Amino acid sequence: MTSMAATPLIRIRGVGKRYGSVTALADVSLDIHHNEFFALLGPSGCGKTTLLRAIAGFEDPDEGSITLTTGDTQPADAGEVDLLALPPNRRPVNLMFQSYALFPHMTVSANIAYGLEREGLARSEIARRVADVLVTVDLQDKASARPRQLSGGQRQRVALARAIVKRPKVLLLDEPLSALDRRVRADMQVELKRLQHEVGITFVVVTHDQEEAMSMADRIAVMEHGRISQIADPVTLYQRPVSAAVADFIGMSTIIPGQAAVDGFTALGERLPAAPSGVIGPALLVIRPEDVRLHADDPTDAAMGSLSGTVLATHFFGGTSTTTVTVAGLGRPVLATQIGPPAHRIGAVVRVGWPAERAIVLPDTP
Amino acid sequence: MPDRTRTGTGTRRPVERGLGWLRLPLIGAFGFLYLPIAVLVVMSFNASSIPFVWTGFSLQWYPTLASNPQVLQGLLNTLVVAVAATVGATILGTLLAVGLARYTRSVLLEAYSLAPAIIPDLVLAIGLLILFTSIGLTLSLFSVVLAHIVFGMAFVAAVVTARIGQTDPSLEEASRDLGATGPTTFLRITVPSLAPAIIAGALLVFTLSLDEFVIAFFTDGPRTPTLPIVIYSMVRFGVTPEINALGALLLLVSFTVVLAAQRITRLTDAL
Amino acid sequence: MTLAHRPGGHSAARRRALLGRATLTWPGLAYITAFMAVPVLLVLGFSFLTRGRFGGVVAPFTLDNFARAVEPVYLRIYAVSLLIAAATTALALLIGYPTAYAISRLPARWRTVALICIVLPFWTSFLIRTYAWILLLNSEGPVNRTLLEIGLIGAPLRLLYTPGAVIVGLLYAYLPLVVLPVYAALDRLDPLLREAAMNLGASRARTFWDITLPLTIPGALIGAIFVFVPSLGNFVVPELLGGGKTVMIGNLIRDQFLEARDWPFGAVLALMMIAVLLGAFAGQAAIARRINGTARA
Numbered sequence: 001m002t003s004m005a006a007t008p009l010i011r012i013r014g015v016g017k018r019y020g021s022v023t024a025l026a027d028v029s030l031d032i033h034h035n036e037f038f039a040l041l042g043p044s045g046c047g048k049t050t051l052l053r054a055i056a057g058f059e060d061p062d063e064g065s066i067t068l069t070t071g072d073t074q075p076a077d078a079g080e081v082d083l084l085a086l087p088p089n090r091r092p093v094n095l096m097f098q099s100y101a102l103f104p105h106m107t108v109s110a111n112i113a114y115g116l117e118r119e120g121l122a123r124s125e126i127a128r129r130v131a132d133v134l135v136t137v138d139l140q141d142k143a144s145a146r147p148r149q150l151s152g153g154q155r156q157r158v159a160l161a162r163a164i165v166k167r168p169k170v171l172l173l174d175e176p177l178s179a180l181d182r183r184v185r186a187d188m189q190v191e192l193k194r195l196q197h198e199v200g201i202t203f204v205v206v207t208h209d210q211e212e213a214m215s216m217a218d219r220i221a222v223m224e225h226g227r228i229s230q231i232a233d234p235v236t237l238y239q240r241p242v243s244a245a246v247a248d249f250i251g252m253s254t255i256i257p258g259q260a261a262v263d264g265f266t267a268l269g270e271r272l273p274a275a276p277s278g279v280i281g282p283a284l285l286v287i288r289p290e291d292v293r294l295h296a297d298d299p300t301d302a303a304m305g306s307l308s309g310t311v312l313a314t315h316f317f318g319g320t321s322t323t324t325v326t327v328a329g330l331g332r333p334v335l336a337t338q339i340g341p342p343a344h345r346i347g348a349v350v351r352v353g354w355p356a357e358r359a360i361v362l363p364d365t366p
Numbered sequence: 367m368p369d370r371t372r373t374g375t376g377t378r379r380p381v382e383r384g385l386g387w388l389r390l391p392l393i394g395a396f397g398f399l400y401l402p403i404a405v406l407v408v409m410s411f412n413a414s415s416i417p418f419v420w421t422g423f424s425l426q427w428y429p430t431l432a433s434n435p436q437v438l439q440g441l442l443n444t445l446v447v448a449v450a451a452t453v454g455a456t457i458l459g460t461l462l463a464v465g466l467a468r469y470t471r472s473v474l475l476e477a478y479s480l481a482p483a484i485i486p487d488l489v490l491a492i493g494l495l496i497l498f499t500s501i502g503l504t505l506s507l508f509s510v511v512l513a514h515i516v517f518g519m520a521f522v523a524a525v526v527t528a529r530i531g532q533t534d535p536s537l538e539e540a541s542r543d544l545g546a547t548g549p550t551t552f553l554r555i556t557v558p559s560l561a562p563a564i565i566a567g568a569l570l571v572f573t574l575s576l577d578e579f580v581i582a583f584f585t586d587g588p589r590t591p592t593l594p595i596v597i598y599s600m601v602r603f604g605v606t607p608e609i610n611a612l613g614a615l616l617l618l619v620s621f622t623v624v625l626a627a628q629r630i631t632r633l634t635d636a637l
Numbered sequence: 638m639t640l641a642h643r644p645g646g647h648s649a650a651r652r653r654a655l656l657g658r659a660t661l662t663w664p665g666l667a668y669i670t671a672f673m674a675v676p677v678l679l680v681l682g683f684s685f686l687t688r689g690r691f692g693g694v695v696a697p698f699t700l701d702n703f704a705r706a707v708e709p710v711y712l713r714i715y716a717v718s719l720l721i722a723a724a725t726t727a728l729a730l731l732i733g734y735p736t737a738y739a740i741s742r743l744p745a746r747w748r749t750v751a752l753i754c755i756v757l758p759f760w761t762s763f764l765i766r767t768y769a770w771i772l773l774l775n776s777e778g779p780v781n782r783t784l785l786e787i788g789l790i791g792a793p794l795r796l797l798y799t800p801g802a803v804i805v806g807l808l809y810a811y812l813p814l815v816v817l818p819v820y821a822a823l824d825r826l827d828p829l830l831r832e833a834a835m836n837l838g839a840s841r842a843r844t845f846w847d848i849t850l851p852l853t854i855p856g857a858l859i860g861a862i863f864v865f866v867p868s869l870g871n872f873v874v875p876e877l878l879g880g881g882k883t884v885m886i887g888n889l890i891r892d893q894f895l896e897a898r899d900w901p902f903g904a905v906l907a908l909m910m911i912a913v914l915l916g917a918f919a920g921q922a923a924i925a926r927r928i929n930g931t932a933r934a
Contacts, residue, residue, distance in 0.1 A: 398732070398809070493673070579764050
């Protein structure tokens with residue numbers, strides 16, 4: 001875990017950006033810490049790429065500030081640079097483009113050397129660092145190939161090498177894995193994580209894929225409609241979402257609208273098991289599929305809670321299975337995940353329950 | 367502390383900046399392209415009989431032009447050629463573009479269909495001259511029409527092909543699926559959806575044929591000169607205010623026709 | 638059996654496709670073959686024949702026409718033609734590239750307007766546009782008058798009937814043909830490549846030099862071909878603006894057909910133009926492959 005006491009590496013305050021009547025970013029504030037793997041997560045059009053491009057210098061915010069800490073991590077000798085005052089080519093941040101944006105007329109090593117040449121480094125130094133980074137991304141034998149001769153995964157690694165060879169303070173990655181097919185993507189997730197550890201650079205990754213963000217990031221900022229909904233580590237985000245939208249976006253869940261009172265949560269005229277919360281009034285109950293238990297309908301089993309429903313469908317995924325249960329009065333079916341094959345047949349009547357402490361009550365604010 | 371409210375900079379796009387010094391070549395190029403045209407048009411309203419020395423405003427050269435039998439005969443010949451070439455080139459070029467886009471998709475054949483527009487006009491002209499004399503075809507307006515169709519259809523094909531790229535091929539498949547025959551589908555679905563490009567292509571061929579000189583010069587018979595050939599002999603004889611007036615009129619016609627074509631379809635996509 | 642529902646459906650579809658291809662493409666391709674490919678082949682054939690006594694051609698197969706084409710008197714004409722066409726092309730690139738670049742930087746709706754303004758003169762009468770320069774460059778014409786009035790010169794300059802006038806006339810005729818392909822290349826260029834260069838520390842000028850320029854060279858070369866080849870073959874501009882003193886390949890070809898009646902020699906000269914065109918396209922393609930990294934290094 002990153003120490004919250006240290007000065008953040010990047011401090012974003014009140015950043016806003018509008019295109020005509022469309023608000024791309026609204027009052028975005030967040031801190032990104034040293035050596036952190038930070039993810040900006042949200043559906044397309046939520047403003048995450050705009051924010052990334054604002055940090056890189058390709059979008060100019062209408063308001064707000066983005067500053068970068070220079071020097072050491074200790075507050076005492078930390079200086080702050082106003083990133084927005086610098087042109088893109090002077091910012092000590094590098095961006096890995098979603099399409100990779102490799103220069104087609106240059107070889108792999110020329111692509112990687114390009115940024116070092118702009119720094120005016122000695123030729124021998126450039127050659128050494130290019131050779132090193134080619135080893136890091138395991139592309140030693142492709143040094144003189146052109147981008148068009150490489151596979152998607154290889155291009156992605158060239159793009160990564162081109163960015164990290166500059167040893168930036170921050171590496172920005174725009175949907176780094178979206179152009180890869182599923183199998184390569186899983187490998188690259190591990191690879192990115194290893195690299196981040198190895199090179200000791202702060203990674204800020206933009207993604208719409210919540211699994212990708214959850215598996216790689218130390219902290220995640222969930223964005224919606226140009227605003228930040230929640231910033232937290234993956235576990236907190238999953239277990240303690242601050243809104244139904246966040247809960248819905250992070251993993252699968254069943255959301256039951258109802259009324260929260262001091263003594264519990266009521267929906268469909270029943271008192272449902274729920275964790276204690278300070279919420280009073282219209283509320284939503286969020287339950288994750290793996291917390292839902294299904295039992296053959298046995299009226300004598302009072303401990304199981306009082307909802308019952310009919311099994312609509314079952315899906316077997318090998319290690320786990322998901323059962324979809326329709327409950328009369330609920331707009332959406334309840335999802336239940338369990339280890340092994342499904343235990344109930346389609347059409348069976350089952351009781352639906354969950355441990356109270358796993359059911360989160362959130363205020364129902366449209 | 368950095369300023370929290372950076373207002374007023376929102377219009378600056380960090381990568382795409384304003385034109386700056388690039389205005390210079392832009393203005394220079396437009397000046398270069400339009401200054402001679404402007405001088406010609408202004409001089410066509412000149413009272414003087416010396417066509418490049420301004421003495422005062424006059425419309426006299428336009429009526430003079432209208433009573434020049436050579437010019438009128440040339441205009442008539444040119445219109446006959448242009449209309450015939452437009453009809454032929456539009457039909458052949460449209461069929462070719464649709465056929466190539468829908469059935470063949472051969473890069474080589476596509477290049478072949480555009481070649482008449484790229485081959486130097488002088489080479490095409492002497493090739494056609496050799497062909498026509500070899501097969502014993504007497505040079506006349508008819509041989510000019512044959513020649514104009516071949517490069518005209520290349521331009522029609524280019525404009526129509528650009529438009530096909532923007533239409534949905536499943537419309538035709540749907541029509542076939544609903545039981546329409548090939549010709550019915552072509553006339554009821556394909557042609558209407560390509561109509562703007564076909565009309566624009568036709569307009570282009572018309573103005574190209576109207577103004578075409580080199581190929582007509584080699585493939586026309588001596589007794590039926592087209593308007594450009596008449597102009598050529600006039601210019602070789604010497605500059606006259608009449609040519610100024612004729613030039614201004616021809617420019618007006620071409621500008622109108624091309625701008626009309628542009629309004630119908632985005633020509634710039636095809637070029 | 639549902640699969641056997643349409644027996645032979647596949648081959649029927651193929652037959653329909655073949656029929657469609659035949660009715661749609663056949664007339665056009667046949668026409669191009671008859672009125673472009675055959676004429677070009679005839680030019681090729683004529684280049685091996687002998688000039689007849691009263692014009693026309695006669696049978697003996699000969700290479701004399703090719704031998705004649707390298708005689709010093711003609712080599713001089715080629716040299717002048719190449720020089721003038723090269724100067725025209727260089728000027729066209731020098732003016733056309735920045736113009737195309739400026740247009741690509743305009744707001745979207747002005748871009749189309751600017752492009753139309755660039756191509757519009759190209760669609761108008763080439764003779765009339767050339768004629769306009771006679772008016773402009775005349776010793777008493779507007780250019781000389783303006784220069785005299787602002788006192789830059791004491792006596793009218795001889796502008797018309799010079800090689801310079803020929804170059805200006807050719808440039809005027811073909812400038813749009815270089816702007817369009819350069820603009821198309823700039824338009825196709827992925828803007829993220831420029832952003833990537835800047836992100837890696839390149840200044841704007843550096844980005845242009847390292848990224849934009851190399852990647853638009855294939856388009857610029859296409860434009861150069863569109864200016865260079867027709868400039869070689871143009872006989873109207875040398876005649877009207879060069880006063881017949883500047884003889885280019887185009888004039889030579891025209892004379893063989895209309896005055897000297899030496900068609901076989903004219904055919905050889907025309908073949909040379911085709912060779913230049915094909916060679917230029919092949920060179921452009923090779924350079925484009927190298928730049929785009931589609932060729933084996």
